[in-house]
Amino acid sequence: MRRLPLVALLALTVVLAGCGGFTVPAEQTPTERATAAQSPAERTVADTEGETAVGAPSAGPLPEDRTRVTVTAVVDGDTIRVRYGNGTEDTVRLVGVDTPEVNAENDPAEFEGIPPTAAGSECLRGAGIDASNFAKRHLLGETVEIAFDPATERRGYYDRLLAYVVVDDRLFNYRLVTTGHARVYDESPFTRKDRFLEAESAAREARLGLWQCVDPDSVDRSTPTATASESGLVVAGIHADAEGNDNENLNGEYVVFANRGDDPISLSGWTVTDGAGHRYTFGDYALAPGERVTLYTGSGSDTQRERYWGASGAVWNNGGDTITVRDAGGTVVLERSY
Structure with a gap:
């Protein structure tokens, strides 16, 4: 398998950005442009959202025989739960890819x-x-299509479906590889293996995503915990893993905030987001010194001590996530990873 030198990859970015396959978005924010200009050692693993490996081939034509489903849960980067139109549910292991573990070594x-x-x-x-988080951002709650590979068994370990996932007319399995979020799982046969392996090689050459871990000491995973406004607001507790199925026990998932300052904190218009961009906004509300408030993921009646997100599915990743609180003006007040 031929590899392109990193210098050549960078030089070809502009030329190949409009080619087939998964490409760098035409429009970028100032933050994305600044990130793209940094060397791999200056980026964090999470900074590769949407960045694809230059020089990778296209994923090939989409599978013709596809079934529409709704994604009800993201177990991790390569495993999801889905619901069919008739209400039955199943677990899908994305064929051809393997993302790093979050709940195991x-x-x-x-x-x-x-x-x-x-x-x-x-x-x-x-x-x-x-x-x-990448999978949650693009799949959770979405209507997608699944398809099978003729060279792969339909079910694997734990009786999970082995399938491709098509979303926005793109093969999500392939996107995981070309953005560096997954390696190719080539222990089992699948017809697109050569394309996937070439995409993995390009992502590795460019040090995208997990491939930055070739030099783990260069990856900055630190997260600031100090508050920009010194408001006194802290995360006093996190319960990300609800009993049973998280999506069926939404109020078993919650975050506890506390005011450890000397003055009341007006949280009106303040927002809480996770690493995948799900957002909750406080209404007219203030937290007195020493008080706590629990933000439940599900629905209920708001009180002084309890607030309800009203989300349709689980928010907090059991294997780790980032809680970010911004004030009404959008300034980050508190950020906490677990």
Whole structure:
């Protein structure tokens, strides 16, 4: 398999940005443009949202025989739960890809070039959290299509479906690889393996996503916890893993905020977001010194001590996530990762 040098990859970015396959978006925010100008050592693993490997081939034509489903849960970057139109549900393992684990130890030996050290394993866990958030952002709650590969068994371990996921007329499995969120799982046969392996090679050459873990010490995973306004607001508790199925027990998932300052905090218009961009906005509300408020994911009647997000599905990633609070003007007041 031929690899393009990194210099050549960078030089071809403009030419190939409009070619087939998954490409860099035509419109970029100032933050995205600044990120693209940084070297891999200056980026965090999470900074590769939407950035695709230059030089990768297209994913090929979309599968013709596809079934429409709704994504009800994202287990991790490569496993989702879906509901069919008749109400039945199933678990889908995305064929051809393997994202780093978030709820178990990672073996760096499975990811070419990543050192078999504690730092390599920890870096992969961070990349796994990023992959889960990436999948939540693009799949959770969405109507997508699933399709099978003629060279792959329809079900694998744990009786999970092995399938491609098509969303926005793109093959999401392939997008995970070309953005560096997944390696190619080539232990099993599938017809698009050569395309996937070439895309993985391009992502690895460009040090996208998990491939930054080749040099884990260069990846900055630090998260500021100080408040910009010194408001006194803190995250006093996190319960991300509800009993049973998170999506069926939304109020078993919650975050507790506390005011540890000396003055009341007006939270009116303040927002709470997760790593995938789900947003809750406080209405007319203030938190007195020493008081706590629990923000439940599901629905209920708001009180002084309890607030309800009203989300239709689970918000907080069981394997790790980032809680960000912004004031009414959009300034980050508090950020906490777990």
